[in-house]
Amino acid sequence: MSSMDSTPTGTGIRPANDTAPPTALTIAGSDSGGSAGMHADLRTFFSCGVHGMTAVTAVTVQNTLGVSDMVEIPPETVAAQVESVASDIGVHAAKTGVLPSAACIEAVLAACDRQGIGRDGRTPLVLDPVAASRNGEPLLRADALAALRDEAFPRATLVTPNLDEVRLLTGIEVRDRDQLWEAAKAMHDFGPEYVLIKSGHLPEDPECVDLLFDGREAVTLPGPRYSTVHTHGAGDAFASAITAALARGAPMERAVRLGKRFVSRSVRHAYPLGSGVGPVSTFWRISSRSIQ
Numbered sequence: 001m002s003s004m005d006s007t008p009t010g011t012g013i014r015p016a017n018d019t020a021p022p023t024a025l026t027i028a029g030s031d032s033g034g035s036a037g038m039h040a041d042l043r044t045f046f047s048c049g050v051h052g053m054t055a056v057t058a059v060t061v062q063n064t065l066g067v068s069d070m071v072e073i074p075p076e077t078v079a080a081q082v083e084s085v086a087s088d089i090g091v092h093a094a095k096t097g098v099l100p101s102a103a104c105i106e107a108v109l110a111a112c113d114r115q116g117i118g119r120d121g122r123t124p125l126v127l128d129p130v131a132a133s134r135n136g137e138p139l140l141r142a143d144a145l146a147a148l149r150d151e152a153f154p155r156a157t158l159v160t161p162n163l164d165e166v167r168l169l170t171g172i173e174v175r176d177r178d179q180l181w182e183a184a185k186a187m188h189d190f191g192p193e194y195v196l197i198k199s200g201h202l203p204e205d206p207e208c209v210d211l212l213f214d215g216r217e218a219v220t221l222p223g224p225r226y227s228t229v230h231t232h233g234a235g236d237a238f239a240s241a242i243t244a245a246l247a248r249g250a251p252m253e254r255a256v257r258l259g260k261r262f263v264s265r266s267v268r269h270a271y272p273l274g275s276g277v278g279p280v281s282t283f284w285r286i287s288s289r290s291i292q
């Protein structure tokens with residue numbers, strides 16, 4: 001897929017010296033349980049050799065049983081975090097997680113525009129359209145979904161919906177692998193450069209085959225389906241591993257393949273925690289031996 005090699009690599013401000021790693025920014029919510037959101041993103045950036053930075057959008061009260069409360073950070077503070085790190089440190093690639101309201105989305109997009117992050121800037125923007133927790137607790141206001149679709153999608157380099165988000169945004173109920181293509185086309189019509197449809201929520205399928213689409217050609221991303229309930233944070237780990245690869249200069253198809261390999265291993269090494277759903281292991285690369 002030659003057209004998939006045209007992804008811009010983020011430039012931002014160059015690191016201060018040759019030893020500084022590439023930088024990646026997550027614009028996302030916090031998870032007090034440490035499994036999902038910006039916590040998963042930062043661990044993934046670290047595991048992928050990238051300096052991680054954050055613009056916190058919301059604080060969730062969350063554990064392995066679910067989300068019991070959420071406090072939104074004022075939109076201007078979210079935007080100020082983006083501008084602060086981008087103008088000083090520089091951002092080689094950025095990703096979004098929870099963007100809780102239309103006002104937050106608008107503020108983030110304006111800050112990204114000013115800093116050259118997103119579709120027409122030089123820095124890739126990966127948009128994970130998180131709508132709800134894995135237990136179905138909403139993580140955005142009613143007005144945010146339309147703002148995501150109409151304002152944020154056209155500015156994204158890549159969007160990474162799961163099948164629930166595909167249904168919410170397009171009305172398409174994907175029941176098997178053959179329908180991923182139809183979903184990808186419908187999502188691409190909202191204006192992002194690339195769409196990645198994740199197939200974790202097809203439990204009957206013996207494999208987890210995701211689909212990358214650039215508006216013309218589709219690439220399937222095969223992977224095993226592991227038998228575990230502990231998949232909290234899988235979507236965050238996938239999107240941030242892709243973001244880390246983009247920050248390192250990989251073209252899109254390669255970045256997504258690297259991300260798929262990273263998340264498959266993360267699910268394989270997922271671990272139980274608390275009395276609910278445990279996290280995928282975003283630090284599987286660091287064996288217990290290496291820290292003793």
Ligand SMILES: Nc1ncnc2c1ncn2[C@@H]1O[C@H](COP(=O)(O)OP(=O)(O)OP(=O)(O)O)[C@@H](O)[C@H]1O
Pocket residue numbers: 133134161162163198199200201208209210223224225226227228231232233234235236238260263264267
């Ligand atoms: N049981 C599994 N075994 C292997 N890979 C999986 C499994 N479940 C999900 N994945 C992979 O993890 C990635 C995230 O997919 P998923 O569809 O679960 O996204 P998500 O719903 O955003 O994630 P989350 O579980 O964090 O809500 C995809 O690459 C998917 O194929």
Ligand SMILES: Cc1ncc(COP(=O)(O)O)c(N)n1
Pocket residue numbers: 028029030031036037038060062097098130132133134135231232233234235236
């Ligand atoms: C702060 C935050 N961000 C994202 C998710 C989605 O992750 P999951 O779908 O695994 O619940 C979450 N639960 N919390």
